[in-house]
Amino acid sequence: MRTRVQKLKKMNTTAPHYGRRIALLRGLFKLTQAQLGESAGFKQQDVSDMEGKAELSDEVLLRLLEPMGVKLERFKEMDESAMGAMIFHTRDQSVGHFGFNNTYNLNPLEELLKAKEEIKNLYERLLEAEKEKVAFLQRQLDSK
Structure with a gap:
C-alpha cells in the first residue's frame, strides 16, 4: 500500500x-x-x-x-x-x-498584539516618569 x-x-x-x-x-x-x-x-x-x-x-x-x-x-x-x-x-x-510531528506555530497577529501591548506599557511608564519629572521641577521652582 x-x-x-x-x-x-x-x-x-x-x-x-x-x-x-x-x-x-x-x-x-x-x-x-x-x-x-x-x-x-x-x-x-x-x-x-x-x-x-x-x-x-x-x-x-x-x-x-x-x-x-x-x-x-x-x-x-x-x-x-x-x-x-x-x-x-x-x-x-x-x-x-x-523534531517529527512537533508543531511550532507562530501567529503573526498575536505577536503584533503583544508588541502593541508592550509599546503601550512602555509609553505609560515614560509618561509617568515625565509627570514625576515635571512635578519635581515644579517643586524646585516653588521652593525658590
Whole structure:
C-alpha cells in the first residue's frame, strides 16, 4: 500500500491529475474522505475512487471543491509539483529543526498584539516618569 507521501512524490508534472489534486487539498484541509464525501454528497468510497482518476467532470469537481472553498478555475491552475515540493520542504524543515510531528506555530497577529501591548506599557511608564519629572521641577521652582 502506497502512502500519501509516496503518491505525492510520483506526481506527473506534464498532465494534471485531478484526483491527486483533490487528495492533496483534502489533506491540507485535514478532511477525511468520508467528511469530504458527506459535505459534497458522495460516499467515502466514491471519493476514494475519484482520487484515483486523472480526469473528473467539472460538475463533480465543483461538488468536491465547494466544501473546501476552492474555485474551479484556481483548482485547474494548480501546479501539483510545486505544491508537493513546498509540502515536502516544509516537512523536511520541521523535522530538521523541531523534531517529527512537533508543531511550532507562530501567529503573526498575536505577536503584533503583544508588541502593541508592550509599546503601550512602555509609553505609560515614560509618561509617568515625565509627570514625576515635571512635578519635581515644579517643586524646585516653588521652593525658590
